[in-house]
Amino acid sequence: MADFSSIDPQTLAQQLATYDIASLQNQLKTKTTTMNAQKSALDALKTALTDFRTAMSGLNKTNEGMLKNLVSMNREGIANVTANSSALKGTYNIEVDSLASAHQIGYGQMTDDAIKNASGTMDITLGSGADAKTISVDVTDLESLSDLTKAINGNEDNPGVTASLIRTDGEVTLMLSSDESGLKNTISVTSPNGLDLSNPQTISEASDSVIRMGQMTFTNSSNTLDKLIDGVTIELTSVTEKDKPLTISVGTDSSGTKEQLQTFVDAYNTLQDTLTKLTKSGNGDDESRGALAGDSTMSSLDRELNDVMRQMFGDKRMSDFGITADREGKLQIDSKKLDEAIKADPQKLNDLFNGKEGMLTAMDKSLDRYLNSSNGLLKGRQDILTRQQNDIDTKTDAMNTRYEASYNRYLKQFTQLQQALAQMNNTMSMFGLA
Incomplete structure (x- = not known):
């Protein structure tokens, strides 16, 4: 057997x-x-x-579209000029009489003790009339000039004024500068108690740029002219000489x-x-x-x-x-x-x-x-694939469960068969039949 x-x-x-x-x-x-x-x-x-x-x-x-334009000028050092896609071909003669500048005023012989002894508010106004904007800085608890500049520059209502300290020959000047150029951005200050700020020194006048094209005169609060010629941005860097206009030519950059x-x-x-x-x-x-x-x-x-x-x-x-x-x-x-x-x-x-x-x-x-x-x-489509993946995962789990069940069933059956055969072989060997 x-x-x-x-x-x-x-x-x-x-x-x-x-x-x-x-x-x-x-x-x-x-x-x-x-x-x-x-x-x-x-x-x-x-x-x-x-x-x-x-x-x-x-x-x-x-x-900035498909069309690229190219700018040429008859002289350098007067302006930096760029032309975007909407600029039209043409030649323009411009005379620059003056550049725009930002207002800067200074208060000399300032000391930390002067600030420490002052009280009340220091009002700083930028501009005039209906467009004027003012910040009020309380100097009562300030201990130094440095504290004052921080209080001005860090004020959340600051309309565009920067305070800085200029130190020369042992003296300190408090300088207030407008962040923007132009006549509309002049600075004025009211004095707090114990500190006279009524006579500032003008470091830089507030002025507009003045440009002429033929008989037409234009003014601008800054030196960047982006509305004078459609599609052309002119950044002025210097004035022109008399009767020597800046000639700007705009053409297609093929x-x-x-x-x-x-x-x-x-x-x-x-x-x-x-x-x-x-x-x-x-x-x-x-x-x-x-x-x-x-x-x-x-x-x-x-x-x-x-x-x-x-x-x-x-x-x-x-x-x-x-x-x-x-x-x-x-x-x-x-x-x-x-x-x-x-x-x-x-x-x-x-x-x-x-x-x-x-x-x-x-x-x-x-x-x-x-x-x-x-x-x-x-x-x-990705959502559909995600659902399909979930379906595959579900069926895979079911398949694995089915495999485990089948494996355990077969293992039990074959183990029992092996044991039965072993017992039968032992019995037959006792009778010399093996």
């Missing part, structure tokens, strides 16, 4: 329990593989869309504009590369097939982006500026056609791409349908 004493109940129980759950285990493995591939694909898609959206945002800033457009084209083509990879149908080979091949969401996204790019914005289309898509859906630029279109009317490029009614804003709205963190389509 065969000897069954070598039976291993644990190995047999494990093999049979594994067989019991094999079908469900394969199903869960397949679902997990598919779900993980879709998770990775959605993450890659979200990253690609976010990167593209970020690039578009950088190209659609207020007054090279900078092309770089802006190339940034958009590259960002879009990078997005297209990702979409193509994720939706690749493959050649009957599952390994080459994209995780989102045939996905309706992807088809909708691609269709929306293409629809936006074909639309007319500001009576122009991208193709009017030499920007077209090839057979693979990637954008390319015809430099010659672009140069001609910009030369004819550069502002049309901004009208096409920028602003609330431009193509970049329209694209951003389309992308928001997918990227919105609360109700976007990708968020919905």
Whole structure:
């Protein structure tokens, strides 16, 4: 009779329990593989869309769009001039008669004892009339000039006055400076008890900048002129000589504009590369097939982006500026056609791409349908995958429970069988039958 004493109940129980759950285990493995591939694909898609959206945002800033303008001047040292995308081509002659300056007054021969012996409030007023703003500083408990400057500078109602101490030849001067230049920012002070502040020394007069363009004269409280010429910011640094105006010429920066457009084209083509990879149908080979091949969401996204790019914005289309898509859906630029279109009317490029009614804003709205963190389509897809993962986890727990039950049942059966066979072999050996 065969000897069954070598039976291993644990190995047999494990093999049979594994067989019991094999079908469900394969199903869960397949679902997990598919779900993980879709998770990775959605993450890659979200990253690609976010990167593209970020690039578009950088190209659609207020007054900083696709069009780049260039400024030239007939002389240096008078001003620093920049022109944003909304600036129009033109030449402007400017004469600078005076620069704006901030008001600064000083109180000499100040001492810590003078502050310590003073009481009441020191009122500091910036400006005059209805626009004047005043802070009151209580000097009663102050012990030094340093305490006074801290009380002024740290006052939450300070309208824009900075206090500082100037030390020369053993003497201290309390200097009050307006943070902003211009006649409207003059400083006046009322004296507290025991401290005479009625006769300050003028260190710097409050003045406006004075600019002339032909027969027109303009004044400005600062040396930054950002409303004189639309789209042009002029930071004055010096006055002009008599009859030698500063000539500012604004024109299109063709090279900078092309770089802006190339940034958009590259960002879009990078997005297209990702979409193509994720939706690749493959050649009957599952390994080459994209995780989102045939996905309706992807088809909708691609269709929306293409629809936006074909639309007319500001009576122009991208193709009017030499920007077209090839057979693979990637954008390319015809430099010659672009140069001609910009030369004819550069502002049309901004009208096409920028602003609330431009193509970049329209694209951003389309992308928001997918990227919105609360109700976007990708968020919905991720929620579905999360539910699927929870379902897989639940079924996996049930499968593991089933495995344990089967294993314990088989282990008990085979252990009992082993014991019975061993007892039978012992009995047969007693009768010489073994």
